[in-house]
Amino acid sequence: MNMRSPATVMKASRLGAFHQSRLSFMRQLLRRLKDEHWQFQRSVWTVDQQGVGRAVYTATGPQRSYSLVAFAHDLDPAMRSDRVIATAWDATFALFDGIPDADDLDRLEANVPKQEAGRISSGELCMARANRSVRLFDHVVQSLSEGRQPAREQIDEVGYLMRTTAVYGSGKFGAADxxxxxxxxxxxxxxxxxxxxxxxxxxxxxxxxxxxASVRAPQRAVTLAPELRRRFGIGNSTGLGMAPFLLNHPVLLNNWVSARETALQRVRAVQEPSAEERRVFADYLERARASAGHWHSEHELQHSRVLQLQRDLSRVKRQLDNGVLNQVTPWDVLYRWAESALSLEAQECLVSLLLEPYAHLVDELGEGMHADEQQSFVIDGGISVGRLREILQAHYSWVADIDFYSESSQALFWYVSEEKLEPRIGQRFSEPGQDLEQPLAVARDIRRLQATLAPFPDGQPLAGFLLQHPEHRHSVRRVQLAPAFPYADIQDNLIDQALLPIDLLRCKLSFFGATHFDPRSDRWVRITLYQGAPFPHELMNMPADDWSCPSLDSQEQHRECFVE
Structure with a gap:
C-alpha cells in the first residue's frame, strides 16, 4: 500500500481541509498526562468579587512541575479586541517552569499583563492573553447565579468562554528557547x-x-454540570502571523505530514478489521456527523464547505450500510471511493476518522513529529550542479505549471510589519514595501534558481555556483532537503492573487487539534481548542483520548441534523 504522493497531499486547498486526528498535539499531550499520572493543583486563588486577581495552576509529572500563572483583569468592554495591536485583555498568563514563589509572582504581575510591552525570563516557557466571549460569558455567569444551568444551544453555538489572541513561546519576549x-x-x-x-x-x-456566579449570589449559585462543563473549549483567533511558519520550517512540516500519511497508509493496509475496529469507526462517523451539524461559520466559503461535509458524511454512512466494510482491505476501498466521490473537506475528515480505531498503529508515530532543524540547515556545496538539476526535476516539476508572466501570479508579497513585527501580505503592484519582501515565494524563487543554473555545466561544483550567486542559497538549501523530506513544500504559488492564507493557518491548527474552524476573512480564523476534553481534576478517572468528537447522547442519536 503506497503512501499518498506529495503532489496529492501538499496542495494548499487540501492542506486547508485537514482535520484534527490522533496525532494532533493536544491529544498527544493528554494521553501522556494520563499515562504518566500527572497531578494537578490550584495552589493560588486570590481573585476578588470583581473577578480581578491571581491564580496558579500546577501540573506535576514524573520529573518536573509546570505552573500556569493567571492574571484576571477588569477590562473596559470598549478595549476588548482580538487584534494584535490591542494593549489590554480580560486575562493574561505565563507558563512557569517549576513552582513560582511570591517574588516570581510579583515579577510576573509587573510584566505579563503588559504582554509585548513587558518581559519575561528563561524561567517561563510561554506567555498568553485571552478575552471573554461577549455572547456567552455573561450568560453563563447569570444562569449559574440564578441556580440553573446555561442553555446548551448557546454553549454549542459559541463553544468557549474565552478565546486566546496569542500564545507565545520559543524564546519570544524573553521566554525559554x-x-x-x-x-x-x-x-x-x-x-x-x-x-x-x-x-x-x-x-x-x-x-x-x-x-x-458564586460572588453574585452566594446562597443560590450552582456550579456547571460536569457534562455541560466539558462542552466549553478555549477559543482562539489566529491571523497571518502563523502562516509563514510552515514555509520557514520545512523539515518540521514534512515530519508532521509524513506521520499522518504513514498512519493512513498503515490503516488502509489492514486486510480485515476486527468487529471492535468497525464499531469504533462507525461510532466516530456518527459523532463527526453530529459535530458537523454544530459547526457554524459566517464565512461564505466555509459555510458551503460545512454543508457539503454534512451531505458527504451521510454518503459515507450509506457506504457502511451497503456493506463496504465486508470487502478485503475495506478502509482502502472506502478511501479510494472517497477520493472520487467526496469533497476535499470530507476526504480529509475521513482520513482522521480512519485513524481512530488504530491507536496501536498510529500513536507511536507522534514520536517522530519533532525535528532538529539545525542538522538540515547546512548546504552541501560539494554536490554538482547536475545533481541539483536532478533533484529539481524529481521534486519541483510542479513549478513549471505556474505562469509567472501573468500579473496575478506575482500579485502578493510577504513582509514583516514594523509596528508589531508580525507577518503581513502586501499587493505588489499597488502598495509600497516589496523591497522588504520575505523569501516565502518558494515556487517563484525555484523558477529563478532554475533560470540562473541554465548556463552552468553539470560538472560544476555547487559551491562555485553559490559563490557567484549567493542570492539563491535559501532556495538551494530547500531543494537539498527534498529527497529526504518529500512533504516539506506546499506545492502552490504562495504569491498568487488567488491565495487563501487561511489554508495555511488551518493546516497548522489541525495539527494542534483545533476544531470548528470559522474564517472571518481569507486572512484570519477563529477556532476551538479542547472542546469536550476532561478537565485536569477529571483526567485520571476518564478516558484521555475519547473527546475529539463529542459522544452522542440518546437525544442526539435520534435527532436529524443533516441534509441527506
Whole structure:
C-alpha cells in the first residue's frame, strides 16, 4: 500500500481541509498526562468579587512541575479586541517552569499583563492573553447565579468562554528557547508547552465563571454540570502571523505530514478489521456527523464547505450500510471511493476518522513529529550542479505549471510589519514595501534558481555556483532537503492573487487539534481548542483520548441534523 504522493497531499486547498486526528498535539499531550499520572493543583486563588486577581495552576509529572500563572483583569468592554495591536485583555498568563514563589509572582504581575510591552525570563516557557466571549460569558455567569444551568444551544453555538489572541513561546519576549527544553520527554513533541498552557487556561476560565456566579449570589449559585462543563473549549483567533511558519520550517512540516500519511497508509493496509475496529469507526462517523451539524461559520466559503461535509458524511454512512466494510482491505476501498466521490473537506475528515480505531498503529508515530532543524540547515556545496538539476526535476516539476508572466501570479508579497513585527501580505503592484519582501515565494524563487543554473555545466561544483550567486542559497538549501523530506513544500504559488492564507493557518491548527474552524476573512480564523476534553481534576478517572468528537447522547442519536 503506497503512501499518498506529495503532489496529492501538499496542495494548499487540501492542506486547508485537514482535520484534527490522533496525532494532533493536544491529544498527544493528554494521553501522556494520563499515562504518566500527572497531578494537578490550584495552589493560588486570590481573585476578588470583581473577578480581578491571581491564580496558579500546577501540573506535576514524573520529573518536573509546570505552573500556569493567571492574571484576571477588569477590562473596559470598549478595549476588548482580538487584534494584535490591542494593549489590554480580560486575562493574561505565563507558563512557569517549576513552582513560582511570591517574588516570581510579583515579577510576573509587573510584566505579563503588559504582554509585548513587558518581559519575561528563561524561567517561563510561554506567555498568553485571552478575552471573554461577549455572547456567552455573561450568560453563563447569570444562569449559574440564578441556580440553573446555561442553555446548551448557546454553549454549542459559541463553544468557549474565552478565546486566546496569542500564545507565545520559543524564546519570544524573553521566554525559554525551544532548544533549552526540547530534550525533556514531556516537551519533545511539538508545541507541548503551548498546548499545556491552553489546557490550564481552560481550567482557569471555567473556575472564574463559577467564582463570579458564586460572588453574585452566594446562597443560590450552582456550579456547571460536569457534562455541560466539558462542552466549553478555549477559543482562539489566529491571523497571518502563523502562516509563514510552515514555509520557514520545512523539515518540521514534512515530519508532521509524513506521520499522518504513514498512519493512513498503515490503516488502509489492514486486510480485515476486527468487529471492535468497525464499531469504533462507525461510532466516530456518527459523532463527526453530529459535530458537523454544530459547526457554524459566517464565512461564505466555509459555510458551503460545512454543508457539503454534512451531505458527504451521510454518503459515507450509506457506504457502511451497503456493506463496504465486508470487502478485503475495506478502509482502502472506502478511501479510494472517497477520493472520487467526496469533497476535499470530507476526504480529509475521513482520513482522521480512519485513524481512530488504530491507536496501536498510529500513536507511536507522534514520536517522530519533532525535528532538529539545525542538522538540515547546512548546504552541501560539494554536490554538482547536475545533481541539483536532478533533484529539481524529481521534486519541483510542479513549478513549471505556474505562469509567472501573468500579473496575478506575482500579485502578493510577504513582509514583516514594523509596528508589531508580525507577518503581513502586501499587493505588489499597488502598495509600497516589496523591497522588504520575505523569501516565502518558494515556487517563484525555484523558477529563478532554475533560470540562473541554465548556463552552468553539470560538472560544476555547487559551491562555485553559490559563490557567484549567493542570492539563491535559501532556495538551494530547500531543494537539498527534498529527497529526504518529500512533504516539506506546499506545492502552490504562495504569491498568487488567488491565495487563501487561511489554508495555511488551518493546516497548522489541525495539527494542534483545533476544531470548528470559522474564517472571518481569507486572512484570519477563529477556532476551538479542547472542546469536550476532561478537565485536569477529571483526567485520571476518564478516558484521555475519547473527546475529539463529542459522544452522542440518546437525544442526539435520534435527532436529524443533516441534509441527506
Amino acid at each position: 525551544r532548544e533549552s527544553v526540547a530534550q525533556r520527554p514531556e516537551l519533545a513533541a511539538p508545541f507541548q508547552a503551548e498546548m499545556l498552557t491552553v489546557y490550564l487556561i481552560r481550567a482557569f476560565t471555567l473556575d472564574l465563571v463559577e467564582h463570579l
